[in-house]
Each structure stands twice: as C-alpha cells, then as structure tokens.
Amino acid sequence: MTKCHLVYLACTAAIVGTGLGAAPAAAGHPHHATHVVRQGQSIQKAVDAAAPGDTVYVAAGTYRESVTVTTDGVTLRGAGPRTVLRPAPVKKKATGTCAADGNGICVIGSKDRRIKHVTVAGLTVTGFTKNGVYATTTDKLTVRHVTAEKNGVWGIATEASRRTELRGNIARGNGDAGLFLANTVKEEQGATETGGTLVQGNRLEGNRIGVTVRRLRDLTVARNQMTGNCAAVFVVGDENKPKAGHVTVRDNRIVANNKSCPKTARLDALQGSGIVLTGAEDSVVTRNEIRDNAGTSPLSGGIVLFKSFVGTTSERNRISDNKLSGNSPADLVVTDTAGKGNTFERNTCKASRPAGLC
Template sequence: MTKRQIVGLACAAAAVASGLGAASPAAAAPTVHHVKPGESIQKAMNSAKPGDVVLLAPGTYHESVDVGVSGVTLQGSGARSTVLVPAASETSETSETSATSETSAASDKSAADSACAKAGNGVCVTGTEADPVKNVTVRSLTLRGFSKSGLWATGTDRLRVEKVTSEKNGQWGIAQERSLRGVFRGNTATGNGDAGLFLANTVSAEEGAVDTRRAVISHNRLRDNRIGLTVRRLRNLTVDHNEATGNCTAMFLVGDENTPRPGELRVVANDVHANNKYCAKTARLPYLQGSGIILTGVEDSLVAGNRVEDNVGEAPMSGGIVLAKNFKNALNQRNAIRDNVVVRNGTADLAVQDDGEGNTFRDNTCATSRPGGLC
C-alpha cells in the first residue's frame, strides 16, 4: 500500500468517526418537575430521575414526601413562601394558605400512602448503609407541625439541606442517622420538641461512633428548641458559625462507652447566647436550663473561637462550656478548649465534671470556672 493510500484511508476513517459522533444522541438534560399547591409533590418525585429538580411554587402543601432516588433536588420558592404541613392540619393554616392552598384528591392520596407521613415526618430521604441515597438536596422551604421530624434522613451520602425552616415539629426539626458527608447550611430550626438539628450514628441500636467523613453543620439558626443541636456518637464533623439562643441547651455533643469513641469534632466560631429555657428531666437526662456547649463522653475534639454568653441556670449541666459527667461513665478526654469568649454564664463559664484526662483550656476569656483555675 502506498503512502498516499494510507493517508486516504486515515482521512476516510476520521470522516466516518466524525459522522458517527454527530449522529449520536445528546445526553438527556435534567428535567424540572413543576408542582403547584393542590398537585402531588410525591407524584412528581416518583417521576424524577437523577439530576432532576422537583420545584415547588409558592403556597402551602398538605403532604409528606418520600425521597429515594439519588441526585434529585426538592426545592421550594423560599422558606417564607413554600410550606409543607401534615395533611390533617389543613384547617389550621388559614392565614397562609389563601387561594393557593387547596388540596387535591391526588395529594390527599399521596399523603395517605406516604411512609414518611405514617412515621410522622415531613420530608424523608431514605436509603440503606449498603445502598445509600446519594447527592440529594432539599432547599428553600418550610416544614411545620409534623408529629415527629420536619426532615428525617437515613442511609444517605452527601445529603445537602439548605435554607430550610423546620418549626414546631414534635421531636426533631432536621434529623439524620447512618449517613456520611452531609451538609446542613443556612437552616432555621425553631420551636421543636427535642433538637432543632439532630445528627446521630443510629437512633435504634447501641453502636460505636460513625465517621461522618467531614459532615458540616454551618450558619444555622437554632432557637426555642429543647436542644439547639445534638451530635450523638459521631466522629469527624464540623460545627461552625451557627447561632443558638432561647433553647434549654444550645449544643450537646454526646458519646458513650461504645467503640469507636465519638470525637474529632470541630466546634468553632459559633454564637451561643441566652439559652435559658426550662426543660423538664427525662429518663436519660436531668432537667436542662442555661447550658451553652456541653461535651459528654467525647474525645480529641476542638472547641475554639466561640462566643458563649449569658447562659444561666442551676441545672446539673448549666454553664458556658461544660465537660459533663456521662450517664454511661464515658469520659471526656484530650479535648482542646481555647480562644473562646465565655462570659456571664452560670453556674460557671467553664466547668469540668468528670475525671477525663488530657483536656486543655487555653486563652479563653472568662471569669468563673469549676474547678477554679481554668480561666
């Protein structure tokens, strides 16, 4: 074969390849599923594929929603204008439902059939540890008045919850278990029966701490809950730039005797003030009042650069930053408490109530401590 023939064959092959490429279909673009009040959010979610957006128009929706597909986004038109409430609460939303709040038979049916609704939750993002739901986003809506949680997630990876208001729910505002790499940013949790934000290894078994692989809780507002934020039996997580006020306890970092131990938490640059609401004791906890940041059974964690002010009470765990005695006798160990402003807290600005070793207090601005000498 001559050189000219070889060049000709190469050109022909390139032309064929180019033609095939031009003829191949383009990748399908993500679909935006528009939903209006009176239409079923669940029906749209059941049709969504990875990459799709279920976009909710302003109004009130009497419905719970199950999300079980990776890569989808559930997005409202803003927390002030898009509201989800339980189906049974239709008559209580008169001031906000107006002409856009009618509930269709389709949404009534989806609400009745929803596993999320039957559990008392508003939005549920549900996978398993073996097959997690990945890269789901929930943003820009309000979840109000559900008997359990506004948002409940289990078996997720890289869940993002952003600009969600979760208020007046029976137990948790926004809650997650058995999940990795979650991001909870710019949310408001207020008036919930237990924690406004609740992240745990699991709620149903005694197990060691889960490495969250750098989950983030950032720039949230936590007000008038029993506990603003609970982080229970987790490792490798950051809590930064949140505001917590008006709760019984602002932030509760909880461990126990199981292994791996909870720890490697970074609690930095938070504004924790006037968490002086009274909450009665439970089977697991004494009464709560006037607590800023509580560590109990946690190790190798950093609490730095926070403002912890005016948290006042006489409860067993009252105080600004408290290393509390764990009900399972798990010790706080090797935690660094530094560069915080901790003032006007009672019973003390800084308090250590257990015998854990290696905890350090450095360069904090404070006036009182128990035992003395920590300021």
C-alpha cells in the same frame, strides 16, 4: 401525567445545575428536567417522576403531605419560606413510611445502598408530630435554607449518613433538637465516621437543644447562631467503641439559652447550657462567643465537660480562644473530674468550676 398536573420544562444541565447542587445526569438522560409543582398538586408524584439530576420545584403555597425521596441526585426546592409543608389531614393521611411515622420530608437509603447527592432547599416544614426533615443512610446530602419549626421531635435529623451539609437553615420551636445528627437512632453501637459532615450558618432558636451530635466522628459545627434553647450544643458519646469525638465546634454565637426543659428518661433537666461535651474525645471547641447562659441544671454553664450518663469520661479535648461571660454557675464547668488530657487555653472568662481554668 396530565392528571398529575406536572409541568416538565426542558432545561440544559447548566441551567438546572446553577446553584442547585444537582448531580450529573445519568446515562441516557442528557438533559436535566425541572418538574414544577403548584399549590393543590402532588409533590410526591413529581418526586417519583424525577430522574437523577432532576429538580422538583415547588411553588409558594401550603402543601398538606409528606414527601419521600429515594432517587439519587434529586433536588427538591421550594420558592423560599412561603413554600410550606404541613401534615396531611388524618382522613387523607398516606400509608407510606414517612407520613405514617409523622415526618415531613424523608430521604431514605438502605443498608445495601446509600442515597447520594440529594438536595432539599428553600422551603418550610412545620407541625409534624415527629421530624420536619429526616434522612437515613445518605451520602452528600445537602439541606439548606429550610425552616423547620414546631415539629414534635427534631427539626432536621440525619442518621447513618456521611458527608452531610446542613447550611443556612432555621430550626425553632422543635420538641427536641433543632438539628440532630447520629450514627443510629434505634441501636447501640460505636461512633461512626461522617467523612466531614458540616453544620454551618444555621439559626437555632427555642428548641430543647440547638444541635445534638450523637456518637459521630469527624464533624464540624461552625458559625451558627443559637439562642432561647434549653441547651445550645450537645456532643454525646457513651461506652461503645469507637468513642465519639474528633468534633470541631467553632465560631458559633451562643447567647441566653435559658429555656427550661424537664428531665427525661435519658437526660437530666436542662437550662442554661452553652456547649456540653459528654463521653467525647479529641474534640476542639474554639473561637465561640458564649454568654448569658444561666441555669441550675447539673449541665448548666458556658462550656461544660460532663461524664456521660453511663460513666464514660471525656478525654483529650481542647477548649481554646473562646469568649465567655455571664454564664452561670460558671463560664467553664468540669464535672468530669476523671477525664484525662483535657486542656483550657486562652479563653476569655471570669469564673470556672473548679477554679483556675480561666
């Protein structure tokens, strides 16, 4: 292991676990270890050597590599924003799935086994052609205090995962969503239960979409700050069963998301969209501050209920106690006129389409 330049520090479980969210040590591994990686050394080698409950601590510096985590209970922690992961030079690019797919950090489970209790914290991932952090088939994944910027598609993305916590991250300048959460990316299927996934306290700036929640249920988006995106929050459903919904969007600050994004194969042009619900049911949008989001897209407005692009309506959603101002074409916009049971209560706003919702 000397060749790998890894330093192993014998630490008690109490010391390593403090503030890191580390899982309990496996049988026969009474003490959790901290594997220290310094600039010029391999993060992946340290991750491969880590046992459940161990921490891989990455010192400040720039690391030209992608990293894959497949062991339960591992914490990958940097020294803060100055710990930076960038793509490897092409001639040195690894052939592993994470690097080959253009991702920075991958947390990978399988259909037969979810990867559990992994934490990624305190570092920057930037410049990857696809995603900064990508996780699939996880349980109780935590991503916190990560800066994901200028990645080609998503800043931080999860699919087929349960009980995820995305907290205190910064996602800016990513090609699509800063934070993307979905049931599955490549297949058509009904919405799945997340078991209480939480997206809280993140700062989302200059992305195409701040947060996308696609075909999921039982999820909360709370206390995030979003500005300068083409759209701030998208809750997306479709014709599959069960329907997307039971999503709570609360206490967010959504201001001037007026970047202009062109039409794609899946979505109309975007500009000036605060919170959009499309094809969703039984969701709650409450206590948000939504102002100065303006555009001429069919999806523009403060809070927008929009029939999904396959014609699925939004039903029984409750829009209440939000403070809206300066949004155009209106603070509240309902183009999904066939949707049933949607309610608007105690919102502070001046204009709605149709009239009478304020």
